Amino acid sequence: MTNGLGLVTIRQWQQHKLRLALTIVGVALGVAVFFAVRSTTRTLVDSLNSTIEKLAGKATLQVAAGDAGFPSEYLKVVRETPGVALAEPVTETLAETISPAGEKLLILGLDTGSRLELYSDMFDEGELVVSNPLAFSSRSDSIAVTRKFADRLGIKDGDKLTLQTQSGRKDLIVRGFFKSEGGGEVYDGNVAVMDIFAARETFGKGNRIDRIDVKNTPYVEVDKLAEDLRDQLPAGVRVERPSLRGQALENTVSSMHFGLTIMSFLALTICVFLIFNSFSISLNQRWKEIGILRAIGVQRRGVRMMFLGESALLGLIGSIIGIFGGFFLAMAAIRVVTRVSTTMYGVVTTPQGLAFDTQFAIEAFAVGMIVSLIAAWLPARAAARLRPVLALTNVETRQSEQGINKARIVAGVALVILGLLLIRFTRVQVGMNIQLFYSVLMQIGMIMLLPMFIRLGGRLIRPVLGRLFGVEGVIAVESMAASPRRTVATVGALMIGLSFVIAHAAFIQSQKAALDRSLDKTLSSDLLVSSSEQLLGRTYHFSEETANKIAAMPETAIAAPMRVTSVSVGGEEVSLSAHDMDKYFASSPNLLDFGDPALARAATARGEGALISTNFSLRTGLGLGDRIQIESPNGTFELPIVGMLDYFRSEKGTIFIDRELYKKYWNDSDVDYVFIDAKPGVDIAAFKQKLQQLLTGEHAFIYTHEEFKGWVTRLIDQFFTLTYLQMVIAVFVAAIGLVNTMVISVSERRREIGIFRAVGGLRRQVAEMVMLEAVAIGLIGLFTGAIMGLFGAYFLVQTAAKVVAGFTVELVFPWWIVLISIPFVLAVAAISAFVPAFNASRIHVAEAIGYE
């Protein structure tokens, strides 16, 4: 019997090739996105880890203290700790070249006088290849580059390499080369080595170093040595295995991973809808056939297995295609992800060839199969439960589908309300990912309500389309509303796709509005000078002298310097903002959302208090009046929290302390930003020009208040590149669902269309009818998508933003996007229905009427 049923299925495939193709595309798309996301994430993580490991060389431990570095005196402490075989000081600087122009170069400052044993991968026989070793180490303008970098740019021994440094342009001479292996491999070979003393001088690091690479003696366990070193060093200086540092970087990009994961689940959800849609249609197309099979003795189980077997086979084919498609998709995605990581998080990566991961392939395959079977389960069950007598009756009877199920409506409404209540009234906890399921509750509720929306929507649209397009409009709406089985999956796919677009557009807009408000409060100065074009750029810093020069300008009323770095709190890298607090409050008097501004200003300016961002408060549970422990390279200190503000620089939170306190504990007087208030009556444009002249040669970017806000908005857009990509995918998949439905609708209604033609319907009128049905589906999809989008946006700002980053954001719902979506959805609907409509208008009437 199984063989017989297999034959019946194959005959169906031969007759409905397009449905078959669209189902396979549905599975393939879901699997492809899933596989691509997994592969991209893994490649990025591998790349981060590989970068850390390659730069660490043979080191088993690394001593580091964030991007501000720590005093070089600790090198002696480390070297004298028993169990340390080797300890090498390192500085890391990401610099831009002026000549040759536009290259980014990771410059490692190493003790070139030593044997560099830890980095033997990078250097031939443990040494740099230099023509004049004496000149290299004795002259501070010496630099060695990888052979790859030198070959690519035609750099020879003795050539000049001009770099942008924080104290202006600096000419260096290439006096050595090393292999593009190990540490020389990272950043696509854009790596250079200078002697550590020269590097510190060139890049204004003073007495600080960025890390110490440590190798243990064979007789001491690495973890034991790490513990000993931690005992010797202040808490702000971290001692970790290189692999753990990689993990810390993984945490940094965790929200991007979260976005990618959401994307893969979205694709899979829509994939379920497509397959469900396809099998529901298949059920309708094969109604009579199933009746006949049941009548000649096929058991319910046999019918169910026929459907599930078909879905398993389609799942198999779709999954295999999806895995290969996903591999190519990942190749494109990895570029975007790497760019976002570098721009947004300042993370340096090593180009990593995308390897085909068999484990991911197996996982993706399993997901494809499971999704196919789940999606086909309900249609298979319905097919198995079909009463043969009903199935064999004629078209008028069999098209009548069950009306709206009241229990389902009650359950749907209850789930939506429950989701909304949970979002509104439960206390959100950062990292409590289970709270993300509130959105799933609402989605399930909305899906349960879809038949009701379709019926109600049909009633509303019917008279409108009837008035506008006559009987074709009426039949189109009736046809849609009378077949919820066919329509629900498409409206569902459209609803999910559009709600995703609308909710995320709302979230992005809300985020931008919150940021705008925050920038107005925290940055109300006339001008801002930044040392980097990146949000978390760690390449350049200004010297304090530069800030003083700005302060000394006659136009300047207030020049408040700021240094941004990070500090570890509870294992998380929290942003640390060091301001001249008195000036900062003077420049931005409405800074605080919680706390007394006058008291906070006085306490922080004295170095006797700290401000925290509200997301840090939500993450840690600390609030006004609590005391916070801050670990610095010079020891741990404690401050009371005297103010809180909404601030979005870091998803892990931000701590604000006074600059003098920072300088004391970090031995770092660098400056990243200078907030400038001009004296009354000063022409800001002219002042900006004068500043530009003053800072010629510096790596400085000067923004007015509005320009800075624009720049931040652009950065946000960059961050949401992936979300925009997801939106495109969501709409694309929903459009495929619509094409699928219209193809099937035409095929299913062949006889109806034949009747329509037989009683005098013109071809044009048939085409119009099919297009109008797509439009009606599109409108209901948009309506439900807008409702779900509103709920989704509420969930994103109220729950997701807090669970993921602790951000407090007010909902700004972009009604404009709903309005813009109307013509867009109508156009997508019309385009999707064009070919099915054309085919419908060409059907052979006599055959169609005889069609069963």
Next chain:
Amino acid sequence: MTKRYQSSDQVVALDCVNLNISRGERVALMGPSGSGKSTLLNLISGLDEPTSGSIYFEDRALDTMTDNELTLLRRKKIGLIFQTFNLLPTLSAIENVSLPLRLDGKRRRNADKRSTELLERVGLRERLTHRPDELSGGERQRIAIARALVFEPVVLLADEPTGNLDSQTGAEIIALLDNLHDEFGTTIVLVTHNDAAAEHCERKISMRDGRIVSGNGSLTQ
């Protein structure tokens, strides 16, 4: 005319048939299954095309007409009644009947008025807003007849209109067709297996294996 269907063996559905039907005639087409009755009806209504030969409707060859012209011919001058009713399941009785009028651009109010009259005429005044699946087979066929008559067509082509009905309902439908013929003078071509139904026609044509075997009278070869 001849009609062949393309398949591995060419099936000859109609083999050199020559037939003339006069205005106002009632003709019964009879014969066993596969004799070509329904094919002939499809060709007359322009739903299908003959492989060779021509069909003339009011002196105009159907093969010279465009698809739109053929469609308008079906809409206004030919009423079709099927064994399986062929109503649109999503439309109510009145909407099914007024469909050809609405397709022709008639105002809804006028179309509904005309449809109501016809549904009253076929005894379905109380069933105007019912959908096909809420009605009996006889009632569905009455709707199909009302729809076929909505433009007062010149010709009514009925393909086994009583085939899906019990004998009493079938007799009522035939009586209804008789009355409509008397009232409107419509030409009726009735494909039927039912001798009793055929008795209501002036001319009975028997077909077998795609040929007319008897009853073509003086008007055929």
